[in-house]
Amino acid sequence: MKYWIGILVMIVGCNVSAQSCLVDIDDTTASSEFTDLEDGTVLHVRTGLVWMRCSLGQTWNGSTCINEADELTWQQALDQAYGYEFADSLAWRLPNIKELASITERSCVRPSINETIFPNTSADDYWTSTPSMADPQRAWVVAFFNSSNSIKQKDRSVFVRLVRNAD
């Protein structure tokens, strides 16, 4: 069998996180799909979306994301994104569920994201802009521990990554 499990250990401050990947699953977000815009954002060529490399609350220091990511309610997340200015753009917004799911890396878990492109991503839920039609108390989240989606109470504290369309 040609499988193995890759363990990447990243040491961030005193936190230790380990990502596990299966090599016999094609990458869903290979690094070659992204163009570094060199301002803390990347263009995902396949989707035409530009993503912040860091979660809200973190800071891009030129090579990685530092500081703790913010955990916000759905309303706080939307309010912060409204008119958010970053990397010379005012077009930032919360991604919808299809957009956020498009940067899940399904060959890896914990976190299930390309850590070269999106370093120091929490292996946890991130808000989407999409409310649940079936349960009005909840909105959709994507969990970056294994790429799964679910609906979550809007008053819960959840991580946020912003997106915009490419110019």
Add this chain to the structure above:
Amino acid sequence: MQSRPRYALTKVIWLTLLLSLAACGGGSSESDDNSNTPLILVNVGSDIIANEQTTVSLSASARGQSETLSYSWQATPSLTITHPDSNAAAATVSLPETTQTLEYALTLTVTDSDGNSGSDTLNLTVRPVNALPEASISFAQLDSYPDYIVPAGAAITLDGSASDDSDPPSSNEAISQWSWQQLAGPDVLDGVDVDGPILNIVAPVQPDQSQIQLQLTITDQEGGQATAELGLIVQDAQSTVPTVNAGRAQQVYPGEMIMLIGEADSTVAAAKPLAYQWQASTTQAVITDPTALQTFAVFGADAIGQTVRFTLDVTDLNGNTVEDTVDVIISEAPRYRLNDTGVTLQATNSQNTASFVPELPGQDAHLGQDVIATYGNFEKAGRGDAGFDFTRLNANGDEVDSLDEPFSCVRDNITGLVWEVKSDDGGLHDKDHTYSWYFEDNNGGFDGDLNGAGSSCSLTQCNTQAFVDAVNVEGLCGFFDWRVPSHDELSSILHYGLVSTPMVDDEYFPSQFDTVTGPLWFWTRIASADGVNSDNSQNAWALDFASGVDNFLNKSSATRVRLVRAGR
């Protein structure tokens, strides 16, 4: 320890000896020699009064029979005495910081080599010194008002915390007491905390302009006091204007909702309710409710590339009008590569509604192809609900315009994907057929199940690979490159705006599953990296078209498949 009577006695003896020596100065060798024990005579000089935190020099004279005398200073209560040379009297004392008068006794004991000793004591008085504190008041000027002029009813903060004392006793706050008083004008201190560094007051609402004069008195730890004053002119109620904020600058695409989220208020209750009026710098804008404080605007494609300035006028009942502006950039529409979600209802924190929800700006229904389509600004190649854009294809792959003609495939004009349409005829594409997940590569180390329990289809083996092979032999709609969709591809047709089953546009993916209750899983091609057994992926991703949820199912699960092929 020397006692005070002894000190007095020593002085008397010293004087006596001095006199007797002088008497002998005439060269007479005769002397009074009946003293067997020679005394050491010590004189430390007069008492000292000095200020705190200064250094005092001590000196003394001593006389004894021996040439070698040893000196030792002592303080009561204890003080640190710097005494570099024990064969001399000279010493210094650093006086402590104090807020009250301190008294010390300093005693010098002088000893000779034979063990004889004498001593003398002086009183040291340490006086406190206090520099008076300095009071200051700072006042954050309100935006757009001249210096020290405030509107009636305005909340005002005076800050005295920059007041300071240059010589605070260490480890204490510099200022021990704060006290605000009003010297003139209509009372603003009633019910207000006047004992702290910060004073929060509300400007009086009066028919005429008024002046208020406030004073801050501070007291330092040593009782020293200082004052500062500040005067404010309070506008009359009639001339006090409302506050206005037109919201945040933003960038949108043609057809998306532009958030016009104004904020306005008046500090004068009698001037309310306020009236609002939004205007745009171009007539191409449609402002939905221009007289609402919070509304939205929609621009068509003719506004591309503009920066539109929206102006919000707020007018109170006294006829005062103020305005604020917000700039919105209308960018050229992007080439959309992903489908929007289908959500067109807006969400509050507890319900979904067709009304405008300004308090949750930038949510799904405000932006993207769905809202652009809702306002008629999305040019579709075909048709489809919300922002979806589909075209039906017949068995030969030709476009089918009529809703009455049969069709076998659907082309998504946004993603370019062509989809298999399910049938209800028991044939190869029957809607109820299920398959186990089986692929010999890109499978996470485990092929899956060739013919899972519970699978049912028209093939010998009901697995995903066998189904793909069969459809590519058939050449559905003229294509021979059918495959199982990726997660992104399959979720692209999910319609998250629907609560009915299935969550997909049923004009193009007919609702053949109406009778199904519970989950309606469809396989993706993606093996799951979660739920592994001995590093072998046991599961693959599937999407539930009843709920929109995804999950990894055991590869042997009997699950539906909808095939896709890429390319326009």
